[in-house]
Amino acid sequence: MDISLIDWSRAQFALTAMYHWFFVPLTLGLSFLIAFMESIYVKTGDEEWKRITKFWMTLFGVNFAIGVATGIILEFEFGTNWSNYSWFVGDIFGAPLAIEGILAFFMESTFIAVMFFGWNKVSKKIHLLSTWLVAIGASLSALWILVANAWMQYPAGMRFNPDTARNEMVNFWEVLLSPVAVNKFLHTVQSGFVLASVFVIGVSSWYLLKNREKLLAKRSIVVAGVFGLVMSVFIIATGDQSARLMAQYQPMKFAAMENLYEGQTHAPLVALGVIRTDKTMTEHRKEDFLFKIEIPSILSYMAFLDPSAYVPGIKDLIHGNPERNIVSTTEKMEEGKIAVEALKEYKAAKEAGDMARADSARAELEANFSSFGYGFLKDEHEAIPPIKLTFYAFRIMVGLGFWFVLLFAVSLWLTLKKRIENKKWLYHCAIWSIPLVYLAAEMGWVVAEVGRQPWIIQDLMPTSAAVSKLTTGTVQLTFVLFAVTFTILLIAEIKIMLKQIKKGPKEGGNSHV
Numbered sequence: 001m002d003i004s005l006i007d008w009s010r011a012q013f014a015l016t017a018m019y020h021w022f023f024v025p026l027t028l029g030l031s032f033l034i035a036f037m038e039s040i041y042v043k044t045g046d047e048e049w050k051r052i053t054k055f056w057m058t059l060f061g062v063n064f065a066i067g068v069a070t071g072i073i074l075e076f077e078f079g080t081n082w083s084n085y086s087w088f089v090g091d092i093f094g095a096p097l098a099i100e101g102i103l104a105f106f107m108e109s110t111f112i113a114v115m116f117f118g119w120n121k122v123s124k125k126i127h128l129l130s131t132w133l134v135a136i137g138a139s140l141s142a143l144w145i146l147v148a149n150a151w152m153q154y155p156a157g158m159r160f161n162p163d164t165a166r167n168e169m170v171n172f173w174e175v176l177l178s179p180v181a182v183n184k185f186l187h188t189v190q191s192g193f194v195l196a197s198v199f200v201i202g203v204s205s206w207y208l209l210k211n212r213e214k215l216l217a218k219r220s221i222v223v224a225g226v227f228g229l230v231m232s233v234f235i236i237a238t239g240d241q242s243a244r245l246m247a248q249y250q251p252m253k254f255a256a257m258e259n260l261y262e263g264q265t266h267a268p269l270v271a272l273g274v275i276r277t278d279k280t281m282t283e284h285r286k287e288d289f290l291f292k293i294e295i296p297s298i299l300s301y302m303a304f305l306d307p308s309a310y311v312p313g314i315k316d317l318i319h320g321n322p323e324r325n326i327v328s329t330t331e332k333m334e335e336g337k338i339a340v341e342a343l344k345e346y347k348a349a350k351e352a353g354d355m356a357r358a359d360s361a362r363a364e365l366e367a368n369f370s371s372f373g374y375g376f377l378k379d380e381h382e383a384i385p386p387i388k389l390t391f392y393a394f395r396i397m398v399g400l401g402f403w404f405v406l407l408f409a410v411s412l413w414l415t416l417k418k419r420i421e422n423k424k425w426l427y428h429c430a431i432w433s434i435p436l437v438y439l440a441a442e443m444g445w446v447v448a449e450v451g452r453q454p455w456i457i458q459d460l461m462p463t464s465a466a467v468s469k470l471t472t473g474t475v476q477l478t479f480v481l482f483a484v485t486f487t488i489l490l491i492a493e494i495k496i497m498l499k500q501i502k503k504g505p506k507e508g509g510n511s512h513v
Contacts, residue, residue: 029196197228336375
């Protein structure tokens with residue numbers, strides 16, 4: 001397999017996914033904030049709340065339209081660039097994507113028309129219901145996509161059919177309600193809620209800085225501050241659960257995230273550290289620290305809720321650790337090769353009509369199938385994900401997450417105490433937090449996706465076996481085309497957003513207080 005083809009295919013998918021993720025979280029969070037604001041309008045009858053709702057709805061509409069365009073391209077890439085993967089898991093992976101398109105997206109797109117064009121055409125309650133259904137539809141749309149992604153990280157509810165060489169779903173509910181799927185959905189949509197809350201507070205702070213639309217800004221800060229603060233508590237909880245699930249089902253990602261080479265009990269968490277690459281350290285891509293600040297025993301507690309628990313390191317996972325019942329990567333590669341050869345033997349025996357030989361080969365395949373993907377690895381080092389990128393991305397995400405908690409708390413407190421006037425330092429912090437919250441969201445996906453390399457399906461299929469038979473030049477060309485197109489779309493969105501923000505809401509309410 002051409003390594004450059006694999007790298008370019010991965011780069012193209014990463015490009016599309018990261019651009020798509022610029023738009024999705026704002027859609028997820030802003031839809032609920034709009035629903036909250038309209039609920040207050042319907043409850044109070046205050047026309048200023050209607051004006052506020054319409055303003056944020058305009059920004060939501062711009063973002064939603066461009067997000068749909070990038071999402072459609074992303075789904076097509078599974079067939080164009082990753083056809084072997086699509087064949088291997090199509091019976092499972094296709095189901096949630098089909099449900100997303102038929103149910104969630106249909107629901108979302110139907111009621112969004114009422115939400116935008118139904119003012120004064122339907123009753124207040126019907127319009128409010130449509131707004132809430134758009135918000136719920138957006139999250140349901142995310143649910144099915146995240147279920148599909150979670151299955152790649154933790155394949156459940158399936159069996160492998162050697163006759164078709166495909167994985168088949170045997171339990172829909174195990175796929176939908178696997179612990180990884182539930183946690184991934186909650187954590188991801190909550191990150192969207194946090195992002196949208198920071199966005200609303202940042203834009204509102206710009207109005208206060210410019211001495212414009214003070215009532216809109218203050219009311220928006222209260223709604224976004226409460227929503228963001230509550231969601232921040234939940235996202236910390238689901239993030240904590242993510243760490244435990246990672247330690248259980250993806251221990252190599254967990255070790256790479258912490259740059260943990262030697263497994264240990266009472267493992268400390270590196271709160272802050274700088275990795276220094278020593279080219280003489282060639283064994284299993286070992287990375288050393290230039291300096292680090294550790295919190296004793298916290299990593300063990302994060303992983304197993306036991307401060308004295310043993311956390312395996314990269315060395316354990318590569319070499320194995322019989323005392324800890326950790327199987328080495330080399331052994332898994334041997335088992336994987338047995339499984340791959342058994343599949344070939346099974347097909348050959350079936351074609352020859354030798355059912356006894358076929359049954360024997362099938363039994364051998366099933367006994368070793370859990371390591372099937374390792375049979376495609378050529379070197380044990382391939383099982384180690386990029387350590388530096390995973391390590392730093394995690395710390396950027398977590399560090400910024402605590403910054404946003406502080407921003408929500410301070411902004412909300414000052415607004416409720418009517419002391420937010422002339423707090424230019426806070427306005428600037430909130431405005432600059434908008435690009436920072438997008439950075440945090442992207443870093444979360446870097447940890448999730450880069451950290452699980454080389455697997456496109458954990459333990460069952462590496463990216464090297466999943467790629468389509470294309471020429472490298474074709475993928476390079478489409479990469480450039482997509483990069484240019486998505487960049488133009490992003491610039492267009494930012495320009496339209498800035499224009500709408502500078503223009504402000506339509507007149508008709510009390511803009512000052």
